[in-house]
Amino acid sequence: MTGGSNKTFYVTTPIYYVNDKPHTGHAYTTIACDVLARFKRLDGYRVKFLTGTDEHGQKVAKAAAEKGISPQAFTDEVSKTFSDLTETLDVTNDDFIRTTEDRHTKACQALWIRIAEKTAPDGKPWIVLDKYSGWYSVRDEAYHTEDELTKGPDETKLAPNGNPVEWVEEESYFFRLSAAEPLLLEYYDAHSDFIAPKSRRNEVTSFVKGGLRDLSISRTTFDWGVPVPGNDKHVMYVWIDALTNYITAAGYPDEKTADYKAFWPADLHMIGKDIIRFHCVYWPAFLLAAGLPLPKRIFAHGWWTIEGQKMSKSLGNAIDPNALIEAYGLDQLRYFLLREVPFGNDGDFSKTALIQRANGELANEFGNLSQRVLSMINKNCNAKVPMPGDFSDEDAELLNAAASMLEPVREAIDRQAFHEALEVIWTVVRAANAYVDKQAPWILRKEDPARMGTVLYVLTDVIRLLALVMQPFTPHACEDILDQLAIPFDSRNFEAFAPGHAPVPGEDLPKPEPVFQRLEMPETE
RNA sequence: GGCGGAGUAGCUCAGUUGGUUAGAGCAGCGGAAUCAUAAUCCGCGUGUCGGGAGUUCAAAUCUCUCCUCCGCUACCA
Numbered sequence: 272m273t274g275g276s277n278k279t280f281y282v283t284t285p286i287y288y289v290n291d292k293p294h295t296g297h298a299y300t301t302i303a304c305d306v307l308a309r310f311k312r313l314d315g316y317r318v319k320f321l322t323g324t325d326e327h328g329q330k331v332a333k334a335a336a337e338k339g340i341s342p343q344a345f346t347d348e349v350s351k352t353f354s355d356l357t358e359t360l361d362v363t364n365d366d367f368i369r370t371t372e373d374r375h376t377k378a379c380q381a382l383w384i385r386i387a388e389k390t391a392p393d394g395k396p397w398i399v400l401d402k403y404s405g406w407y408s409v410r411d412e413a414y415h416t417e418d419e420l421t422k423g424p425d426e427t428k429l430a431p432n433g434n435p436v437e438w439v440e441e442e443s444y445f446f447r448l449s450a451a452e453p454l455l456l457e458y459y460d461a462h463s464d465f466i467a468p469k470s471r472r473n474e475v476t477s478f479v480k481g482g483l484r485d486l487s488i489s490r491t492t493f494d495w496g497v498p499v500p501g502n503d504k505h506v507m508y509v510w511i512d513a514l515t516n517y518i519t520a521a522g523y524p525d526e527k528t529a530d531y532k533a534f535w536p537a538d539l540h541m542i543g544k545d546i547i548r549f550h551c552v553y554w555p556a557f558l559l560a561a562g563l564p565l566p567k568r569i570f571a572h573g574w575w576t577i578e579g580q581k582m583s584k585s586l587g588n589a590i591d592p593n594a595l596i597e598a599y600g601l602d603q604l605r606y607f608l609l610r611e612v613p614f615g616n617d618g619d620f621s622k623t624a625l626i627q628r629a630n631g632e633l634a635n636e637f638g639n640l641s642q643r644v645l646s647m648i649n650k651n652c653n654a655k656v657p658m659p660g661d662f663s664d665e666d667a668e669l670l671n672a673a674a675s676m677l678e679p680v681r682e683a684i685d686r687q688a689f690h691e692a693l694e695v696i697w698t699v700v701r702a703a704n705a706y707v708d709k710q711a712p713w714i715l716r717k718e719d720p721a722r723m724g725t726v727l728y729v730l731t732d733v734i735r736l737l738a739l740v741m742q743p744f745t746p747h748a749c750e751d752i753l754d755q756l757a758i759p760f761d762s763r764n765f766e767a768f769a770p771g772h773a774p775v776p777g778e779d780l781p782k783p784e785p786v787f788q789r790l791e792m793p794e795t796e
Numbered sequence: 797g798g799c800g801g802a803g804u805a806g807c808u809c810a811g812u813u814g815g816u817u818a819g820a821g822c823a824g825c826g827g828a829a830u831c832a833u834a835a836u837c838c839g840c841g842u843g844u845c846g847g848g849a850g851u852u853c854a855a856a857u858c859u860c861u862c863c864u865c866c867g868c869u870a871c872c873a
Contacts, residue, residue, distance in 0.1 A: 288873055330872065403871090413872060470801050474868045477799050487871060509873065548870065613809075617866090624808095627822075635835050643832030650831085690809095694821085708829070708837040716831085785833045 280311040280318045281534040285542050285550075286325040286368060286516050289349035290334060293356045295575060295620065296543065296582065298592035302605050303572065303614070303689065304541050305362040309743035310684050312363075313764045319534045321520045322357060323368030324350040328509040332495035342495045346371055359593050361601060361746070368520045370497075370512055379497045379507060379515045381524035386560045387500075391450035397560040400502075403443040403487045406436040444489040444505060451556035452483045458555060458565065466551050467570045467687065468615040471544065475551045486553065514554040517566070536564040539687075544571040570687050573617035590620070599790060602745035603629040609689035609744060626790045633745065636700050637737065638787035641752050643707065644730040645783035651716055656731060656757070657724035658776040666729045669706050673699050673736040677768045680740055689744075696740055703733050731756060732773045739767060748786040755783050 284300050287293070301322055308320035326346040335345035346369070354367050368375065387398040405414040408430040415436060421429050430436050459465060459476050466472040489505035490496065496506030515523075517540065522531035542550050550569050558565050577588045595604050607625045610632070612618030648657060662670070676699050683692035707730065715723035738752040742763070753763055757780055762772050 290873075325873080328873070470867075473800050478868065478870080481799085481869070484870070508871080510871085513873085544867085546873080547868090549873085552870090611808085618808095630833095630835095631822080634833060639833055639835040641832095643835075645832095647831050694810095697821090704836055705838090707831075711829080711831085713829095713831045783832095785835095787833080789833055789835085 278316045279533045279538075280308070280316040281521070281537040282307050282311075282318070282320050282539045282541065283517050283520075283537055284322040285540075285546060286323040286370065286513055287353050288325045288328075288330075289346050289353075290328075290330045292349075292589075293352055293592065294582070294589035295577075295592055295595065296589075297353070297356065298360055298595075298604075299575065299608050300541055300543060300572065301357065301360060301362055301364075302608055303687070304539075305360070305364070306605070306609060306689065306743045307539065307541075307684065307687070308363055308365075309746065310681075313739070313742060314681065315764065315766065317533065318365070319521070319530075320362075320364045321366050321368060321517070322353075322362070322364045323366070323516060323520075324353050324370070325509070325513045325516070326350060326369055326371045327496040327506070327512050329490070329493045329495070332493050335495075343371065356592065359596060359601075366520050368516050370516060372519075375512075375516060375519045376497050378519035378523045379512050380500045382515050382518070382557070382561055383507065383511070384500050385524075385562075386446070386557060389560055389562060391447055391560070392454070393450055395447065395450070397447055397450070398488070399445050399447065401443065401445050402440050403445075404438070404440040406430075407439045408434045408436045442491055442504075443487045444499060446486045446488045446511070446557070446560070448483045448486045448553070448556055451559055452479055454559050455479050455483075455552065455555060458559070464568055465565075466547075467568065471547055471551070471571045475547060478548065479552060483552070510549050510553060511557060514549060514557065517554075518563070537566040538568065540566050540569045541687075542569060542571050544573060547571050570615070572615055573612070575618055575620045577619075578621050579619055599625055599629060600788065602748045602787070603633060603790070606633055606693075606745055610693045612690065614687050614689045623792065626792050629787065629790050630792075632697070632700075633748070634785070634787040634789045636697070636704060637741070638748065638785055640700060640704055640707070640730075641734050641738070641755070642783055642785050644727060644734060645755055645780065647712055647716075648727050648731070648780060649782055651720075652724065652727060654780050654782070656774045656776050656778040656780060657728045659725045659728035660721055662725065662729065665706065665709070666725065669702055669733055670729055672702055673733040674768060676736070677740060677765060693744065696737065699733065699737060703730065703737070706730070706733075728774070728776065735774060736768065739763060739765065745787075751784070751786040755781055755786075757781070 282304050284304050287297055304320060304322070308318050312318045324346070331346060332342050335342040338345060350369055357364055357367065387396065389397055391397050405416070406428060407414050415430050428436050456476065456479055459472065459479070466475055486508075488508040488511050489499050490508060491504050494506055496509065497512050499505035499507055517537055518535055521535040521537070522528040523535070525531060540550055555565050575582060577590060580588060582589050592604070603625065607628045610628055611624060648654065676695050679695045680692045683689070683695065710726045712723045712726045715726060734752065735756050735758060738749040738756070742749040756774060757778050758774070
């Protein structure tokens with residue numbers, strides 16, 4: 272391998288809020304990050320891939336109370352369903368953080384103190400103690416602004432949904448987000464790749480340009496959270512708590528460790544488009560205030576509809592990823608999620624679309640390419656890597672296409688353009704199948720066995736390169752293919768794209784087996 | 797309302813420093829092949845490039861205008 276590589280890559284999923292059960296949306300984010308993490312490892316990077324659970328806040332406290340158990344017991348239970356998901360998705364996260372861990376409490380409090388000690392460009396402190404007041408609906412657990420309110424029959428004020436509201440005042444610490452406005456705009460301007468896709472970047476900048484209000488960052492009405500240092504009547508607002516996880520896991524507040532130096536700032540925060548503001552405005556503002564480096568990039572992906580319908584709790588159509596893996600296979604699910612839709616766009620998840628992709632592209636084009644070639648070798652070359660003769664122009668052309676796909680794939684991956692990466696790979700898959708038909712090794716078998724050996728040799732090398740580069744997407748099938756090609760484990764990273772790693776003629780090959788099962792299309796629909 | 801994005805073949809989309817007959821995949825139709833998971837390969841598109849107007853020798857690509865759809869427009873997370 273690349274021992275001692277100084278290239279590092281730190282990628283994070285959001286920490287998932289334990290008020291929800293894991294569904295396909297969570298699986299999507301996590302799988303996307305896993306593909307990146309696997310890709311970067313194969314490409315010689317030292318990778319840190321973080322996921323975890325967000326466990327504080329009023330909703331959690333309330334949900335626990337309703338179940339009659341402690342918040343900690345409740346979060347232990349739900350957090351486990353998320354850590355279990357990393358197992359069933361066979362995701363290669365290096366850490367799983369829980370916001371109820373001690374390391375995290377320490378990091379949050381250290382960050383709070385650090386911000387509180389600093390002053391904004393206007394010379395005033397970033398954090399001030401004041402009062403939060405407004406029209407509060409107990410039923411909605413939400414504040415409403417004056418202009419949102421409607422009047423009831425007897426002139427009482429009502430929330431937009433008709434629930435009663437009352438005027439409340441609550442002591443609260445405020446983060447002076449307004450003072451961060453010019454700093455943020457300057458930062459966005461200087462770092463054009465900070466927020467992706469571009470349309471999200473536009474949204475964020477226009478939001479910030481519209482003026483920022485100071486942010487209430489502590490609560491006194493419940494206690495399930497990280498205590499504010501020096502005033503434990505207050506717990507931190509869940510978002511300041513949650514966002515901090517990204518530096519907790521890097522070792523903060525100990526900034527001296529090798530890990531912290533290697534991994535912070537993170538290379539990428541992957542998020543869903545629902546939490547853009549928290550990641551693209553609040554989090555950078557907190558870090559700017561603290562004088563800490565900002566993450567290099569934040570990518571907001573889209574949503575899946577399910578068979579054309581919005582995924583929602585009320586429709587009850589959220590899909591348990593475990594059921595999908597059971598029904599279609601993990602590699603197939605991973606591939607579908609990243610191939611079907613340009614990453615960043617919304618997409619529709621349908622069973623027939625998944626089956627068509629899995630059958631047409633994985634089983635037929637890619638899997639069968641491997642199977643048809645290895646099967647011929649098994650039957651006609653004594654089950655050994657054949658001895659190649661001189662390469663024809665067509666041989667060289669195909670080999671070159673395969674060897675040179677890594678660069679554009681890498682470039683697409685660096686933009687999180689998974690679908691583009693897969694399209695690049697598929698041009699080689701298709702070229703390889705066309706090559707098989709054109710060369711017709713089954714005819715060469717009788718007419719020119721030596722040439723058949725060359726053709727099959729070229730194909731084993733092309734299949735090897737395809738399996739190598741597809742490992743991040745469909746790791747299990749690729750492992751099987753590489754096993755069938757008798758590729759040593761230390762030649763399964765991207766260094767093996769360089770000359771000198773091709774299959775060794777004469778090497779014994781095992782009997783090939785299909786690596787992607789064909790899926791049954793449902794009778795109706 | 798304001799800001800932003802989008803409207804290209806049946807479907808999903810690519811294509812904008814303006815320039816040969818506007819592309820890909822899928823689906824469909826026809827053919828070939830039979831090594832392989834009945835898996836593959838080859839061929840086939842008269843599309844108002846949302847409508848209209850304008851600039852230009854030349855516009856999907858620039859300008860104006862209209863229509864439609866989507867996102868954002870803050871403190872549940």
